[in-house]
Amino acid sequence: MSPAEAKKRIESLSSELKQHNYNYYVLAMPTISDFDFDKKLEELNALEKQFPEFTDPDSPTQRVGGDITKEFVTVKHRWPMLSLGNTYNEQELLDFDQRIRKSIGDNFEYVCELKFDGLSISLTYAGGQLLRAVTRGDGIQGDDVTTNVRTINTIPKRLHPGNYPDEFEIRGEVFMHLKAFERLNAERIENGEVTYANPRNFASGTLKMQDSAEVARRPLDCFLYFLYTEKQLFKTHWESLQAVKAWGFHTNDHSKLCSSIEDVFKFINYWDKKRFDLSYDIDGIVIKVNSYAQQQELGFTAKSPRWAIAYKYKAEQVQTQLLRVTYQVGRTGAVTPVANLKPVLLAGTTVKRATLHNADEIEKRLKLHENDWVYVEKGGEIIPKIISVNLEKRDPSATPVHYITHCPVCNTLLERKEGEAAFYCPNDEGCAPQIVGKMQHFIGRKAMNIDGLGDETIEALYQKGLIRTISDIYDLHLHSQALKQLERFGEKSINNMLDGIERSKQMPFEKVLFGLGIRYVGETVARKLAVHFKTIDNLASATFDELITAEEIGERIALSIMEYFSSQNHKYEIEKLKAQGLQFVTEEKELKLDSDKLNGQSFIISGVFEKFSRDELKDLIEKNGGKIVSSISAKLNFLVAGDNMGPAKLEKAQKLNVPIISDEELLGMIK
Ligand code: AMP
Numbered sequence: 001m002s003p004a005e006a007k008k009r010i011e012s013l014s015s016e017l018k019q020h021n022y023n024y025y026v027l028a029m030p031t032i033s034d035f036d037f038d039k040k041l042e043e044l045n046a047l048e049k050q051f052p053e054f055t056d057p058d059s060p061t062q063r064v065g066g067d068i069t070k071e072f073v074t075v076k077h078r079w080p081m082l083s084l085g086n087t088y089n090e091q092e093l094l095d096f097d098q099r100i101r102k103s104i105g106d107n108f109e110y111v112c113e114l115k116f117d118g119l120s121i122s123l124t125y126a127g128g129q130l131l132r133a134v135t136r137g138d139g140i141q142g143d144d145v146t147t148n149v150r151t152i153n154t155i156p157k158r159l160h161p162g163n164y165p166d167e168f169e170i171r172g173e174v175f176m177h178l179k180a181f182e183r184l185n186a187e188r189i190e191n192g193e194v195t196y197a198n199p200r201n202f203a204s205g206t207l208k209m210q211d212s213a214e215v216a217r218r219p220l221d222c223f224l225y226f227l228y229t230e231k232q233l234f235k236t237h238w239e240s241l242q243a244v245k246a247w248g249f250h251t252n253d254h255s256k257l258c259s260s261i262e263d264v265f266k267f268i269n270y271w272d273k274k275r276f277d278l279s280y281d282i283d284g285i286v287i288k289v290n291s292y293a294q295q296q297e298l299g300f301t302a303k304s305p306r307w308a309i310a311y312k313y314k315a316e317q318v319q320t321q322l323l324r325v326t327y328q329v330g331r332t333g334a335v336t337p338v339a340n341l342k343p344v345l346l347a348g349t350t351v352k353r354a355t356l357h358n359a360d361e362i363e364k365r366l367k368l369h370e371n372d373w374v375y376v377e378k379g380g381e382i383i384p385k386i387i388s389v390n391l392e393k394r395d396p397s398a399t400p401v402h403y404i405t406h407c408p409v410c411n412t413l414l415e416r417k418e419g420e421a422a423f424y425c426p427n428d429e430g431c432a433p434q435i436v437g438k439m440q441h442f443i444g445r446k447a448m449n450i451d452g453l454g455d456e457t458i459e460a461l462y463q464k465g466l467i468r469t470i471s472d473i474y475d476l477h478l479h480s481q482a483l484k485q486l487e488r489f490g491e492k493s494i495n496n497m498l499d500g501i502e503r504s505k506q507m508p509f510e511k512v513l514f515g516l517g518i519r520y521v522g523e524t525v526a527r528k529l530a531v532h533f534k535t536i537d538n539l540a541s542a543t544f545d546e547l548i549t550a551e552e553i554g555e556r557i558a559l560s561i562m563e564y565f566s567s568q569n570h571k572y573e574i575e576k577l578k579a580q581g582l583q584f585v586t587e588e589k590e591l592k593l594d595s596d597k598l599n600g601q602s603f604i605i606s607g608v609f610e611k612f613s614r615d616e617l618k619d620l621i622e623k624n625g626g627k628i629v630s631s632i633s634a635k636l637n638f639l640v641a642g643d644n645m646g647p648a649k650l651e652k653a654q655k656l657n658v659p660i661i662s663d664e665e666l667l668g669m670i671k
């Protein structure tokens with residue numbers, strides 16, 4: 001390669017890799033596989049070695065990529081957060097082993113760990129309490145995401161007693177379990193939101209949210225794998241892992257001490273198959289030299305430690321051809337594109353369809369053309385995804401696939417909401433799948449669960465022009481003649497259905513509220529709202545500030561609720577449903593007391609608790625005869641304090657000499 005060609009190639013690789021770093025770290029939407037990224041990085045690295053005169057100090061080979069966003073306070077890392085050297089094959093791993101032997105001799109051990117596919121986090125503890133949590137950022141400085149990290153249950157806010165120093169740092173990986181990922185993605189489909197492509201994106205998107213209430217709704221987990229202390233407490237990494245576990249940290253039980261590279265290969269091969277049985281995604285294995293003294297001897301390169309390396313697994317991929325792209329309109333009007341593929345066998349199942357998520361995926365990331373050959377990969381998810389297009393097989397005359405501009409059902413011009421990736425059909429009162437979908441959601445098992453009425457019947461009743469809104473369902477008994485004309489619908493089924501509809505009027509308010517299908521108001525949120533606001537009238541008239549004081553209700557949900565109740569049609573529909581006898585008030589359950597141990601005592605609950613939600617503690621107090629009051633006064637008997645309570649409250653309570661107790665002490669009073 002001539003110097004001029006090399007210069008050009010270096011520049012183009014640099015700018016491409018910078019964009020990928022940005023996609024990965026900032027947008028949390030990578031558009032290239034790790035494997036391809038690493039290959040390009042390697043090529044760039046080799047060229048820069050050969051032509052050092054063209055190396056840009058800001059080259060992607062010189063830094064670890066950045067995920068710093070302006071919404072968070074930036075914090076400099078005390079010890080830089082480096083990345084790890086990567087390899088995909090056994091030879092390179094053998095080379096790594098050889099380099100180590102040359103440098104420190106043959107007397108050493110490795111620790112093999114799973115490489116969790118999430119995002120790294122650095123936690124600082126002071127006096128045994130969580131002080132700060134910071135993302136990796138560019139390796140030198142990252143975002144302070146402490147408030148969000150406090151919502152992660154497995155990260156201890158307070159440590160067990162132990163021999164840890166007054167201040168230290170510990171690092172690990174924040175991730176989301178596959179089950180939670182699937183459940184939340186399914187919820188997002190139900191709520192008409194765009195889905196996340198994989199658990200890692202979900203986890204990183206979550207940790208970067210401004211709305212901690214929303215973060216708390218999304219269960220994250222964290223494995224810790226590096227301890228950093230000013231003075232060396234332990235001789236080996238392995239010892240430190242055992243110790244931090246005893247202090248209360250979540251460590252991974254599959255880590256293994258290996259005395260030879262052969263043992264390391266055994267570990268790698270074992271997990272190559274077994275990784276699919278784990279409840280979370282891993283993308284490889286991390287191999288670390290165990291002894292700290294030897295680690296020190298080996299030292300670091302500019303980017304990564306010489307005493308550790310990541311061996312990455314290649315995901316199973318196959319090639320197949322795109323037949324056509326179809327579109328589904330959901331209950332909220334969100335239009336989701338689906339790739340229909342020539343059936344192909346992948347990881348034991350036949351794949352015919354892949355999700356395309358949204359318009360950007362088709363037009364910007366994949367730049368999909370008709371009849372393209374695509375690589376399909378199966379991650380932890382059930383629905384496979386298209387990784388990339390095989391450009392060599394593209395027919396030169398093929399035309400690009402464009403995301404549709406109009407609703408495939410009602411032909412209305414589609415709209416995109418600011419900041420959202422999905423397009424919506426705005427014709428919510430005239431677009432059949434939306435109208436039918438809303439009624440199907442209402443009668444569904446998790447909502448009103450109406451006996452004798454299913455999705456197909458709703459469809460048929462809609463086709464016959466008998467129902468268009470939820471309240472029409474409660475007028476069906478007025479149409480007995482028309483009902484009899486429905487095909488395959490005997491008198492008995494009709495009566496069953498009408499009975500079921502009548503009985504559903506007794507369903508509690510929270511179910512009705514969920515059934516209304518307000519965007520972002522899922523099952524749990526509906527329950528919280530019903531408990532907090534008690535009646536639909538209170539909810540409908542609540543201000544933004546009132547809404548966000550309710551547990552788990554953040555800005556996004558609050559705005560959606562306000563938008564819903566600003567519609568005349570929605571108000572009219574609710575009045576009609578009220579007149580028909582549905583429940584719009586939370587029944588005050590007759591308080592059956594468990595004990596009267598807290599009789600006459602008043603309580604305030606503040607902060608967050610590891611084992612209980614605030615509502616649960618409130619319940620517990622009331623069930624034992626105690627009273628919850630709203631403001632701190634000298635008359636208050638107890639302040640139950642969790643983590644992160646407001647300093648003003650704490651100060652006031654201390655001034656007035658109100659006893660401050662923990663949740664455990666409260667339990668002690670009841671037992
Ligand atoms: P890479 O980003 O490919 O350079 O890999 C390095 C990253 O792997 C680290 O920054 C961590 O976020 C992550 N990682 C996952 N599991 C481990 C582990 N057991 N030990 C060290 N790093 C890990």
Ligand code: ZN
Pocket residue numbers: 329407408409410411412425426427431432
């Ligand atoms: Zn439509």
